[in-house]
Amino acid sequence: MRGTLLVFGFTFFIFFSPIPSEGQEPVRAGWKAGVARAVITPDDALWMAGYAARTKPSEGVLHDLWAKALVLEDENGKQAVCIAFDLSGMPKSMSDRIRERLYKKFQLSKSQILLNFSHTHSGPVLKDYLYHIYPLDSADIREIEVYSAKLEDQAIALVQEAINSLKPVKLYAENGVSRFQVNRRNNNESDVHLQSKLNGPNDYAVPVLKAVDTLGNISAILFGYACHPTVLSENKWSGDYVGFAQIELEKSFPGATAMFFQGAGGDQNPLPRRSVALAEQYGKELAAAVERVLAEEMRALSPQLFLSYSEVDLPLNSPPSKEALTKMVRESSGHYRSWARMYMGKLENDEEIRTHYPYPLQVWRLGDQTIISLGGEVVVDYAIKLKNTYGRSTFVFGYSNDVMAYIPSARVLMEGGYEGATSQIAVGLPATWGSNIETLIFQEIERLAIRTDLARRTE
Numbered sequence: 001m002r003g004t005l006l007v008f009g010f011t012f013f014i015f016f017s018p019i020p021s022e023g024q025e026p027v028r029a030g031w032k033a034g035v036a037r038a039v040i041t042p043d044d045a046l047w048m049a050g051y052a053a054r055t056k057p058s059e060g061v062l063h064d065l066w067a068k069a070l071v072l073e074d075e076n077g078k079q080a081v082c083i084a085f086d087l088s089g090m091p092k093s094m095s096d097r098i099r100e101r102l103y104k105k106f107q108l109s110k111s112q113i114l115l116n117f118s119h120t121h122s123g124p125v126l127k128d129y130l131y132h133i134y135p136l137d138s139a140d141i142r143e144i145e146v147y148s149a150k151l152e153d154q155a156i157a158l159v160q161e162a163i164n165s166l167k168p169v170k171l172y173a174e175n176g177v178s179r180f181q182v183n184r185r186n187n188n189e190s191d192v193h194l195q196s197k198l199n200g201p202n203d204y205a206v207p208v209l210k211a212v213d214t215l216g217n218i219s220a221i222l223f224g225y226a227c228h229p230t231v232l233s234e235n236k237w238s239g240d241y242v243g244f245a246q247i248e249l250e251k252s253f254p255g256a257t258a259m260f261f262q263g264a265g266g267d268q269n270p271l272p273r274r275s276v277a278l279a280e281q282y283g284k285e286l287a288a289a290v291e292r293v294l295a296e297e298m299r300a301l302s303p304q305l306f307l308s309y310s311e312v313d314l315p316l317n318s319p320p321s322k323e324a325l326t327k328m329v330r331e332s333s334g335h336y337r338s339w340a341r342m343y344m345g346k347l348e349n350d351e352e353i354r355t356h357y358p359y360p361l362q363v364w365r366l367g368d369q370t371i372i373s374l375g376g377e378v379v380v381d382y383a384i385k386l387k388n389t390y391g392r393s394t395f396v397f398g399y400s401n402d403v404m405a406y407i408p409s410a411r412v413l414m415e416g417g418y419e420g421a422t423s424q425i426a427v428g429l430p431a432t433w434g435s436n437i438e439t440l441i442f443q444e445i446e447r448l449a450i451r452t453d454l455a456r457r458t459e
Helices: 001-018 090-104 139-164 189-194 240-252 276-295 323-333 334-348 378-388 410-415 415-424 437-451
Strands: 031-039 066-073 079-085 113-117 168-179 181-183 205-213 218-225 257-262 268-270 305-315 358-368 369-374 396-397
Touching: 031 205, 031 218, 031 334, 066 139, 066 257, 079 139, 079 257, 090 113, 090 139, 113 257, 113 369, 113 415, 168 218, 168 276, 168 323, 181 205, 189 396, 205 276, 205 396, 218 240, 218 276, 240 257, 240 276, 257 396, 268 276, 268 437, 305 437, 358 437, 378 396, 378 437, 410 437
Parallel strands: 079 113, 218 257, 369 396
Antiparallel strands: 031 066, 031 168, 066 079, 168 205, 181 268, 205 218, 305 358, 358 369
């Protein structure tokens, strides 16, 4: 009798359990997220990247540098990987190696990988990056190469750890606000403390993304700001105000990993600056802006990923003539003279000099949250125009995947100055960008937006 009841019960379950009717969507899983983190503070005294005026390697640690990874997986199993580095930047050769290894190990394409660099000026020089700025000898270069190889391995290990820790989450997004960035092209640093009105343009947005686990705990906080981490100029390793902001958030949310993503802050400085107390103040201000967003209602993101990536060929103007370079070697000093000597050598050896650069662009949609990532030191004009085009809630990241130079807008190119006319010398490019750089970038972003089914502004 008992066996008969069991058979009847099982038969009843099979025939009367609800099943999707034809055309009805089956129940799907939601988001999954995994995080991982690693200290990337050099063990040895290495040359620090950012300020050309430095005359010696690092001298201690203010606080650790970090690399942090977030892996997202949508309801269809598609994955996206974000890695945030407390570094000034990374050359294309190194970024390409990391992404190639991620493809070989995890079958992740470039469209699925976002590398972002906080642009702290208190991090290390990397392999084949900014060598001509500093008086490096063969021993210095060898130490840099050893550190860089270790960093590449750490990036791969971080992604593996984050994938292994994938768990169900809900994702939320919103923008906050913080106002310590100052447009350095329009305001004089020496008297900014006396000014009653600051001049723009600016982008004060603080983009925030949070992952919340099934117990209601925040497991990851991704946040950004468009401002140079150049409060500090001493020779101690640190993430600058960015590092202090991450420290504050992880104190406030134990168990959460806080990851910073640099925005279009190429022409934005934290002013006033030049003290640890100010770096800590700005870090706390930024953390408070994030905490306010986290405390209020945020927009829930549906679990779908739409990802696109491309590299657009940006033209460079003709490099200086041999005569102009000879004069520059004779009359200049420091990294200007080193740059002129470098290109004199290329001309004398009939080496090919770059005329274009493969510039990386990326458009992601996490549900209805758009993230547009651009390489290089992007000026704020790009963020303003992108938000006017695709909506004010758009997250705009600069310093992504490759930091090769400043990326001026058409306005900044016409005005000249450091970002528009001379900054290419610091990063080793042979000449300024062609006048159509902004047009080419926005045309390519439009193509990527179409591929991710991203509509123009509807707000």
